[in-house]
Amino acid sequence: MSVKKGIFLIGLAGSGKTTLGKSLAKSIGYKFIDLDQVIVEREGLSIPDIFKNQGQGQFRLYEKEALHEVIAVEDTFVLATGGGTPCFHFNMDAMNESGTTIYLDVNPGDLALRIIEGGVEKRPMFTSYDHQDLIQEIREMKNIREAYYSQAQIKIRDNRITAETIISKLNDL
Numbered sequence: 651m652s653v654k655k656g657i658f659l660i661g662l663a664g665s666g667k668t669t670l671g672k673s674l675a676k677s678i679g680y681k682f683i684d685l686d687q688v689i690v691e692r693e694g695l696s697i698p699d700i701f702k703n704q705g706q707g708q709f710r711l712y713e714k715e716a717l718h719e720v721i722a723v724e725d726t727f728v729l730a731t732g733g734g735t736p737c738f739h740f741n742m743d744a745m746n747e748s749g750t751t752i753y754l755d756v757n758p759g760d761l762a763l764r765i766i767e768g769g770v771e772k773r774p775m776f777t778s779y780d781h782q783d784l785i786q787e788i789r790e791m792k793n794i795r796e797a798y799y800s801q802a803q804i805k806i807r808d809n810r811i812t813a814e815t816i817i818s819k820l821n822d823l
């Protein structure tokens with residue numbers, strides 16, 4: 651595997667960054683880190699509370715700081731990024747320079763079901779509770795973010811991505 655020290659999982663909310671990141675890290679013996687969790691621990695506030703009280707701009711600054719701390723401090727790790735991480739403050743460049751970036755590309759219909767099941771209120775970037783409306787919101791966000799996500803070194807488009815698929819793509823690098 652010709653990966654550098656960090657593996658960065660990127661993709662929209664619900665694409666499986668946290669779920670797959672945990673099992674990938676376990677399989678290859680790397681430390682698992684969830685960037686949203688790092689921000690919550692550093693700030694002592696939930697993500698919806700940061701958005702509500704301090705706004706998205708401040709959240710994006712916390713996110714950048716947390717990302718750079720992980721890159722500077724950690725050794726071999728799998729990082730589940732936040733859905734928007736690649737799209738702000740040149741974070742995609744920072745990740746591509748310091749490790750291997752992997753885009754989990756799941757279709758909006760499946761994402762909407764997963765987000766509704768997990769709780770829309772936990773994801774402040776979304777407002778719709780209706781499945782069709784949420785699909786539309788996700789499509790619009792995907793269109794904007796694709797320019798960043800497509801810079802990933804590995805792209806996996808599937809609705810049932812597994813850790814094994816990711817490992818085989820890493821081995822092909």
Ligand SMILES: Nc1ncnc2c1ncn2[C@@H]1O[C@H](COP(=O)(O)OP(=O)(O)OP(=O)(O)O)[C@@H](O)[C@H]1O
Binds near residue numbers: 666810
């Ligand atoms: N590969 C998969 N196949 C089927 N279901 C999955 C898969 N990965 C994740 N899920 C389900 O989708 C939901 C969201 O997954 P997860 O929290 O890992 O996404 P995420 O990308 O970390 O989202 P967020 O950006 O909101 O943190 C969970 O309920 C999980 O069980």
Ligand SMILES: O=C(O)C1=C[C@@H](O)[C@@H](O)[C@H](O)C1
Binds near residue numbers: 686732734772773
């Ligand atoms: O897609 C997004 O912009 C976000 C996704 C989550 O992981 C969190 O980082 C936050 O809710 C923002």
Ligand SMILES: [Mg+2]
Binds near residue numbers: 669730
């Ligand atoms: Mg997650």
